[in-house]
Amino acid sequence: MRFFSTVMLLSLVIGAISCSGAGSPAVSPEISQELSPAREIHTGERQLWGLYDISIDPDTMEATVVPNRNGMFRINVTNFMNSNPALLGLQITDGTKFKTLGELTLNISLTHPLPTKPKLAGMDVHAIFMSNGSGTLKHDTAMKYPVEGTDAVLLNPDGWTRWYNAVEFTTPGMFGYSPGIMGNIPSPTATINGYKLYADGLGSTGNAGTWLTSNQGTRAIFTAGTTNQRRFILKFPMSAGKPVAKFQYAVVASWDKPSVDDPLPQDFPLTANIQEASHLRISASNSTLYYTPQLSGGDLVMSIDVFDWQG
Helix, strand or coil, X not given: CEEEEEXXXXXXXXXXXXXXXXXXXXXXXXXXXXXXXXXXXXXXXXXXXXXXXXXXXXXXXXXXXXXXXXXXXXXXXXXXHHHCHHHEEEEEEECCCHHHHXXXXXXXXXXXXXXXXXXXXXXXXXXXEECCCCEECCCCCCCEECCECCECEECCCCEEECCCCCCCCCCCCCCCCCCCCCCXXXXXXXXXXXXXXXXXXXXXXXXXXXXXXXXXXXXXXXXXXXXXXXEEEEECCEECCEECCEEEEEEEEECCCCCCCCCCXXXXXXXXXXXXXXXXXXXXXXXXXXXXXXXXEEEEEEEEEEEECCX
16 A cells, blocks of 8 residues: 655635534545545446345334345356345444434444355455435535435444445446345435445454554455454434434445465455545644634644555
8 A cells, every 4th residue: 555645734814704514414524535436437346245225123123134136246246245144244232322312333244255265355345334315515516425313324434435326326236236125215315425444354443544554464355254343333313203224235345356366465466456545644733723703714734645555
């Protein structure tokens, strides 16, 4: 992994500022760790492993997982993830605020579907939390994001992505979004959704950005047959005093052919990793911004490190 650094200096001398937080997402994607390409979307080696409809009963706290029939694994176009629900596991770790506020903490585990095929390890495996999008980004009105209180939101995303959203990826199968097999959850309208990174050695509560920069040699690999787990902190909208806990959950991975049959991470070409920047690190610690009800100003100094596998 290589990274590029840049420093931005913005001088702000503003007489008065009025701000409103209404309609803002819980974790704003305006500055995000990953944005997939705008307008022209190329699938490249980014494939959909599985797609699921998930609903949680607020009375019994039981989760129903319905695999989608059209999510495909790229190599031989067989519905591996979706044909074996045991490959996805859900564990509620905190539901104390679920019935009153719609907040729920889950550990979601994924198991690689092909334990005897080490050449088919996945790279940069992302589990995408898909929901409706009531918010619109200012710089691109085609980008819709979920708004806390109105839509289901992932409160602790590792990043944001456009991959395989229902609005822009309209071709069914491995290169597009596919509607749920039961048809009881509408196609989510958000075009940018939060995700969690899955990789060998990254614990359920680990910081993905810190881990990536400290473990570059692992190439964010998800080896064949292994199980990895990540923690999701979710908040659902309330209706008639009850949380509406329905969402889509997609698993996306990158891959390219390794040089040997039983590969180590370095045996995969760099093209096996995601083509976008995998992580942004933003710091404004040297800024001199100030604000009072009467006056605001100062300098905003931003240091931005962009991490990219291909350099």
